[in-house]
Amino acid sequence: MNEKSDYWNKLKSNFIKYVKDEILKPQGEYKRYTRSMDLLIAYAMENGHSEYSLEIGMAFFETEKNRGYKGDSTLGYRRATIRHLNEFLYGNNFWQRRPRNVFHYQPHKGKEPLSCPVQFSGVFDRFLQEIGREGLKDITIGQYRHTCIKMLQDFDSQGVTDWQYIKAKNLTTAFMNSTNKHHFATYAKRFFRYLLESGVLATDYTGILPTVPKKKTVPSVYNDAEISQLLRSIETITPQGKRDYAIILVALRLGLRQSDIRELRFENVDFSHSKVSLVQFKTSVALQLSMPDDVVHALQDYIQNGREESDEPYIFLNGYGKPLTQHAVSHLVSRHFKKRK
Numbered sequence: 001m002n003e004k005s006d007y008w009n010k011l012k013s014n015f016i017k018y019v020k021d022e023i024l025k026p027q028g029e030y031k032r033y034t035r036s037m038d039l040l041i042a043y044a045m046e047n048g049h050s051e052y053s054l055e056i057g058m059a060f061f062e063t064e065k066n067r068g069y070k071g072d073s074t075l076g077y078r079r080a081t082i083r084h085l086n087e088f089l090y091g092n093n094f095w096q097r098r099p100r101n102v103f104h105y106q107p108h109k110g111k112e113p114l115s116c117p118v119q120f121s122g123v124f125d126r127f128l129q130e131i132g133r134e135g136l137k138d139i140t141i142g143q144y145r146h147t148c149i150k151m152l153q154d155f156d157s158q159g160v161t162d163w164q165y166i167k168a169k170n171l172t173t174a175f176m177n178s179t180n181k182h183h184f185a186t187y188a189k190r191f192f193r194y195l196l197e198s199g200v201l202a203t204d205y206t207g208i209l210p211t212v213p214k215k216k217t218v219p220s221v222y223n224d225a226e227i228s229q230l231l232r233s234i235e236t237i238t239p240q241g242k243r244d245y246a247i248i249l250v251a252l253r254l255g256l257r258q259s260d261i262r263e264l265r266f267e268n269v270d271f272s273h274s275k276v277s278l279v280q281f282k283t284s285v286a287l288q289l290s291m292p293d294d295v296v297h298a299l300q301d302y303i304q305n306g307r308e309e310s311d312e313p314y315i316f317l318n319g320y321g322k323p324l325t326q327h328a329v330s331h332l333v334s335r336h337f338k339k340r341k
Helices: 003-023 031-046 054-065 073-090 118-133 138-157 168-177 181-197 224-232 239-254 258-262 293-305 328-339
Strands: 275-279 286-290
Touching: 003 031, 003 073, 031 054, 031 073, 054 073, 118 138, 118 181, 138 168, 138 181, 168 181, 224 239, 239 258, 239 293, 239 328, 258 328
Parallel strands: none
Antiparallel strands: 275 286
């Protein structure tokens, strides 16, 4: 047995043991992982590779996609084998989504909008119109609507049938039942001030609500060492890694808010002059910034080699060609920040 074969056989033996002990415990079907490893080893040796790498794993999967397997299960095992092999060797999941030609995207229907209890609906609709005239953005009005309707539904469940019957105890009970107390305290105070100013309530209950600090999951300031660790933690050979690396560089180098990064469109970026021009989502103030070379290169690498096929005008997309959700940027930064060590 030559040295190359010995390496691959040892890798297969150790990996299958890992699958049995960690992936399929206490018992499970591992023969398909064995078959996938045999095919991977054959592919690697045919192409002259003496050791496994992330690039070899992805190249092997690309060849498997072209074999025309019926159904998704066989190709799914190939993908799972590469994913778990990466975890086994490197301690991280470098491939966190299914390829788009395996996953059949179904548009998310979303939840039914919350319904305001009928006894409160007239006044509440006028409140939404009032804050709309103040120039609040639709997304902020939506947050007011969602949080306050949940509060009014809580009042209804407590047996409150009219505004005049609301007591301090009803408000504190709804606050304790809320799942996001920061939003509840913020939006309820504004709503109850409106009720007092418009004469719906005669008593000011806002003083009984505490000030709830918003949790910060990621430090707002990084030192040079932390920035280097953060960037090194990202595997840029994967489409997701290319996207995450570009997003984090844009945040670090340009100082854009997560909402502006999420809303960044192709029309905002001028690669020929290395400029970004946009109207900030939060402040509606126009902004023009110069892009450092590393930001330009990261964006181009993601767009050309990582971005999903999509007609969306937004630059950054999820793994299935759809716009990022509201908190996606902060979540991915948190994830990489936590694993940077």
